[in-house]
Amino acid sequence: MTEEKVLLAHGDGGQLMADLVSRVFQAEFGEPLEGLDGQTLGDDCAVFYYGARFAFTTDSFVVSPLFFPGGDIGRLAVFGTVNDLATAGAMPVCLSASFILEEGLAMDIVRKVAASMAEACREANVPILTGDTKVVPRGQADQMFVTTTGVGAFLLPWPVTGDGARPGDIILINGPIGDHGFAILSKREGMKLESDIVSDCAHLDDLVRTAFKASRKIHAMRDPTRGGLATSLCDLAAQSKVCIEVDEDKIPVRESVRAGCELLGLDPLYLANEGKMIMIVDPEQADKILNALKGHALGQESAVIGRVLDGPAGRAQVKSSAGTHRILQKYAGEPLPRIC
Amino acid sequence: MRYLDEFRDANIVQALGRKLSEWPDDRSPKSSPTLMEVCGTHTMAIARHGLRELLPDGVRLVSGPGCPVCVTAQGQIDKFLAIGDGQVIKATFGDLVRVPGSPGRAGPSTLEAERASGTDVRIVYSPMDALAIAKENPGKQVIFFAVGFETTAPGVAASVLEAEREGIENYSIFCAHKLVPPALEALVSPGSAGESGISGFILPGHVSAIIGARAYEFLAREYRVPCVVAGFEPTDILQGILALLRQHLEGRAEIEIQYSRAVTPEGNARARQIMERVFQPCDAEWRGLGGIPRSGLDLREEYGTFDAEKRFPVEVPVFDEPAGCLCGLILQGRATPEECPLFGRSCTPVAPVGPCMVSSEGTCAAWYRYPPVRRVKA
Amino acid sequence: MCLAIPMEVESIAGEEAIVKQAGLRRNVRLDLLDEVEPGDYVLIHAGFAIEKVRPEEAEETLALLREMAGAIP
Numbered sequence: 172m173t174e175e176k177v178l179l180a181h182g183d184g185g186q187l188m189a190d191l192v193s194r195v196f197q198a199e200f201g202e203p204l205e206g207l208d209g210q211t212l213g214d215d216c217a218v219f220y221y222g223a224r225f226a227f228t229t230d231s232f233v234v235s236p237l238f239f240p241g242g243d244i245g246r247l248a249v250f251g252t253v254n255d256l257a258t259a260g261a262m263p264v265c266l267s268a269s270f271i272l273e274e275g276l277a278m279d280i281v282r283k284v285a286a287s288m289a290e291a292c293r294e295a296n297v298p299i300l301t302g303d304t305k306v307v308p309r310g311q312a313d314q315m316f317v318t319t320t321g322v323g324a325f326l327l328p329w330p331v332t333g334d335g336a337r338p339g340d341i342i343l344i345n346g347p348i349g350d351h352g353f354a355i356l357s358k359r360e361g362m363k364l365e366s367d368i369v370s371d372c373a374h375l376d377d378l379v380r381t382a383f384k385a386s387r388k389i390h391a392m393r394d395p396t397r398g399g400l401a402t403s404l405c406d407l408a409a410q411s412k413v414c415i416e417v418d419e420d421k422i423p424v425r426e427s428v429r430a431g432c433e434l435l436g437l438d439p440l441y442l443a444n445e446g447k448m449i450m451i452v453d454p455e456q457a458d459k460i461l462n463a464l465k466g467h468a469l470g471q472e473s474a475v476i477g478r479v480l481d482g483p484a485g486r487a488q489v490k491s492s493a494g495t496h497r498i499l500q501k502y503a504g505e506p507l508p509r510i511c
Numbered sequence: 512m513r514y515l516d517e518f519r520d521a522n523i524v525q526a527l528g529r530k531l532s533e534w535p536d537d538r539s540p541k542s543s544p545t546l547m548e549v550c551g552t553h554t555m556a557i558a559r560h561g562l563r564e565l566l567p568d569g570v571r572l573v574s575g576p577g578c579p580v581c582v583t584a585q586g587q588i589d590k591f592l593a594i595g596d597g598q599v600i601k602a603t604f605g606d607l608v609r610v611p612g613s614p615g616r617a618g619p620s621t622l623e624a625e626r627a628s629g630t631d632v633r634i635v636y637s638p639m640d641a642l643a644i645a646k647e648n649p650g651k652q653v654i655f656f657a658v659g660f661e662t663t664a665p666g667v668a669a670s671v672l673e674a675e676r677e678g679i680e681n682y683s684i685f686c687a688h689k690l691v692p693p694a695l696e697a698l699v700s701p702g703s704a705g706e707s708g709i710s711g712f713i714l715p716g717h718v719s720a721i722i723g724a725r726a727y728e729f730l731a732r733e734y735r736v737p738c739v740v741a742g743f744e745p746t747d748i749l750q751g752i753l754a755l756l757r758q759h760l761e762g763r764a765e766i767e768i769q770y771s772r773a774v775t776p777e778g779n780a781r782a783r784q785i786m787e788r789v790f791q792p793c794d795a796e797w798r799g800l801g802g803i804p805r806s807g808l809d810l811r812e813e814y815g816t817f818d819a820e821k822r823f824p825v826e827v828p829v830f831d832e833p834a835g836c837l838c839g840l841i842l843q844g845r846a847t848p849e850e851c852p853l854f855g856r857s858c859t860p861v862a863p864v865g866p867c868m869v870s871s872e873g874t875c876a877a878w879y880r881y882p883p884v885r886r887v888k889a
Numbered sequence: 890m891c892l893a894i895p896m897e898v899e900s901i902a903g904e905e906a907i908v909k910q911a912g913l914r915r916n917v918r919l920d921l922l923d924e925v926e927p928g929d930y931v932l933i934h935a936g937f938a939i940e941k942v943r944p945e946e947a948e949e950t951l952a953l954l955r956e957m958a959g960a961i962p
Contacts, residue, residue, distance in 0.1 A: 176619075364915050365915065747950075
């Protein structure tokens with residue numbers, strides 16, 4: 172038997188990654204230290220109490236290509252970190268940014284990424300306070316890797332966690348899914364598709380604030396990044412121990428993303444998003460929150476996409492327009508184009 | 512999307528579902544046919560649209576040997592993993608990237624693992640893209656993993672002809688194409704491994720667009736198996752199943768075309784011409800089904816220079832299929848995943864052994880995720 | 890082995906064509922078909938047009954399906 176190796180699929184947000192995190196990292200890191208109460212497992216950021224309650228998150232960015240339609244690794248790094256904090260209902264206070272640069276990388280590229288990050292920070296009104304830089308020999312990093320940490324302050328006295336969904340809750344999303352994942356894939360060698368799709372890369376803290384102003388009864392949130400909407404719904408269903416059902420024809424997907432997915436054999440439900448937030452809310456407040464989202468620049472195409480049911484705990488399913496069902500899974504690895 | 516959305520109309524799907532529910536529930540042999548679809552794309556479409564939920568209780572629908580993932584022999588995967596001198600660029604369709612070779616082999620077990628170990632593996636959408644990679648990298652050899660059935664082989668043939676026309680010397684193909692009709696014959700021949708009791712085939716729409724519905728006449732004439740060539744939208748598949756059930760009930764065995772907007776009795780002669788100019792039939796090994804005579808394609812002698820195995824001779828140890836793996840029987844519709852000793856134990860979607868688990872919609876992968884409950888209660 | 894979608898031929902240049910569907914465009918090869926014209930819908934598989942979509946048959950199939958559904962055609 173060959174020795175176990177890390178595969179690309181271990182990083183794709185699906186089942187293999189979950190296994191790696193629990194079997195290797197969590198097994199070693201164990202429980203948080205006394206005095207700091209950690210967050211429930213599976214959430215995008217941790218919560219600790221030290222005089223006040225803070226949200227704390229870290230993230231790494233290894234996207235290739237570095238520059239893609241609608242964004243770049245720098246912008247993605249800033250907004251991705253802000254969004255992790257936002258899923259817990261926290262507004263960003265400050266960030267750090269570390270860089271691993273490959274020897275031989277054009278300095279101009281580094282400059283462009285830094286400028287983009289600065290611009291993103293201005294847009295999100297969050298400073299980068301500290302960082303680090305390392306250079307590795309040619310071939311040991313794919314041009315540039317960025318790692319961030321973020322600290323956030325809560326809008327409400329309590330953090331929003333992934334286990335808060337309850338039967339009867341309504342599921343909302345702020346716009347069409349699959350844009351980012353498709354934009355990245357279509358730029359990669361071999362796909363050669365001409366489309367108007369750009370990444371939806373955006374910072375969602377203000378959108379979340381707007382939603383909370385309309386109602387505090389937002390029970391769970393998740394930003395569906397790697398693994399897409401489907402993976403996040405599976406995670407939420409498992410964490411909250413509920414059954415989640417979404418309606419296929421209510422999930423917004425751009426026509427060109429749909430066409431591209433049909434052509435390449437991809438499922439938009441599994442493509443990454445960088446400017447979307449799933450919100451699971453109290454049914455009586457759903458309309459109010461939906462309207463608030465629609466009034467926001469990043470939520471104009473918001474929609475009700477489903478509901479939380481009393482059914483089998485941990486199941487996430489899609490109901491087709493004809494009434495048939497398809498149970499969603501967490502797949503090992505990123506969606507790949509198919510001919511079959 | 513034109514010519515797609517109209518065939519997904521929910522009202523029509525529901526109505527076809529209601530028609531299916533009129534199927535007699537008396538559990539007599541006549542009312543309990545086993546239908547087989549033989550195209551991975553059909554398997555995916557049925558799963559995606561939840562169509563099994565609409566099948567009447569007496570009707571059994573099994574997944575046959577229908578996708579490159581499922582049927583490419585482990586030995587061929589082993590060879591493609593081993594081929595080349597470490598400097599080649601290996602181009603492949605996305606479908607094959609996570610398919611494991613033999614568990615006993617030394618070295619990376621999938622193309623994905625090979626990429627993690629430093630091999631230049633590129634995913635392409637078209638063989639022409641692989642050819643373009645060869646043009647852009649004149650100093651490196653590009654080997655394209657040519658899998659797929661008669662839908663795909665003509666395009667691969669065209670890429671070889673183009674390479675010849677343009678004098679591109681660093682492009683070659685590892686030919687693993689398979690043909691559908693011989694496999695169907697193996698599945699229904701009495702006395703061969705195929706005593707499977709298949710009462711009808713849902714035939715692959717796009718393979719049929721190339722080879723023509725007439726290519727299947729022998730199934731009706733010699734083997735008395737009802738067949739319908741169906742499209743891939745939910746209404747196509749349901750209409751196809753209804754037509755098959757009607758044939759079965761009326762004791763007919765014909766080759767019907769449901770997918771008339773793309774399939775004719777004659778098929779696409781020009782595509783076949785190109786395919787036959789470059790390729791010739793050969794005996795082939797099917798994962799799980801064993802050897803089927805004249806069921807694969809080989810490059811003709813005059814195109815031998817494009818044969819990757821000639822440019823890069825490769826020997827790999829022969830491994831037996833994993834002990835206990837029932838994929839062969841499952842692909843033929845003669846066993847269910849639960850009957851396989853490896854299912855759910857040493858064979859899971861995260862660590863698949865055979866093709867039925869490797870394909871995300873393969874019979875075993877689908878069964879593993881959700882044991883077939885016909886009506887999913889909300 | 891059968892993933893192919895209908896796309897409309899926008900323009901033709903020798904053995905290549907630009908096809909489009911819902912805001913998406915791709916360059917594809919026409920080696921496998923004769924007599925393709927802009928405006929035709931073709932099935933695209935692995936970068937090749939493998940067959941034309943026949944509009945009359947499509948209408949006929951749809952009409953039949955709608956009749957079965959009792960829907961207004």
